[in-house]
Amino acid sequence: LWIGLFVLGLYLGSAPNTGYKWTPFYRWTWEITPRTYPEPHRFPQTLGAVLIVFSINHSKDLQKLFIHPVSQYLGKISFAFYIVHGPILHSLGYSLMPNIWAVVGKETNFQYCLGFLIGWLICLPISLWAGDVFWRAVDIPSVKFARWLEDKLIVKTAKPESSSSNSHLH
Numbered sequence: 001l002w003i004g005l006f007v008l009g010l011y012l013g014s015a016p017n018t019g020y021k022w023t024p025f026y027r028w029t030w031e032i033t034p035r036t037y038p039e040p041h042r043f044p045q046t047l048g049a050v051l052i053v054f055s056i057n058h059s060k061d062l063q064k065l066f067i068h069p070v071s072q073y074l075g076k077i078s079f080a081f082y083i084v085h086g087p088i089l090h091s092l093g094y095s096l097m098p099n100i101w102a103v104v105g106k107e108t109n110f111q112y113c114l115g116f117l118i119g120w121l122i123c124l125p126i127s128l129w130a131g132d133v134f135w136r137a138v139d140i141p142s143v144k145f146a147r148w149l150e151d152k153l154i155v156k157t158a159k160p161e162s163s164s165s166n167s168h169l170h
Helices: 002-013 027-031 042-058 059-068 071-106 109-151 164-169
Strands: none
Touching: 002 042, 002 059, 027 042, 042 059, 059 071, 071 109
């Protein structure tokens, strides 16, 4: 049940932002979207997010995916990966693709997609490595500095007197 709801949540959460009312397999979601919903494409995405979170909260099997060390590591570097992947794709990726297609061709769908796969196999490890470097060199020190600064700027409240000082009342 929970895995089924998780898959349904992934499907609904993947509703396209534009033209979803005409997109095959998503047309029915347009029919159930309230007409007053401010951004109609967000309705199935919202339902999907709720189903994903709900199913993960109730399924130990799904939770195993997210508590695995690889998942935990990817979660730690996710912001750094987000920061570095764009510049890597726009510099290295865009310059690589014509060279890859010059070798494998792009006349057929297979060749075209093979070129993307090869480019992805090159750019993904570099982006993960750069994300790790950014995480260690920028993200972690920034968080430590922010915690240090917060500790210096926040006024500490006085701790309430311990009950031992009132022991004479017993």
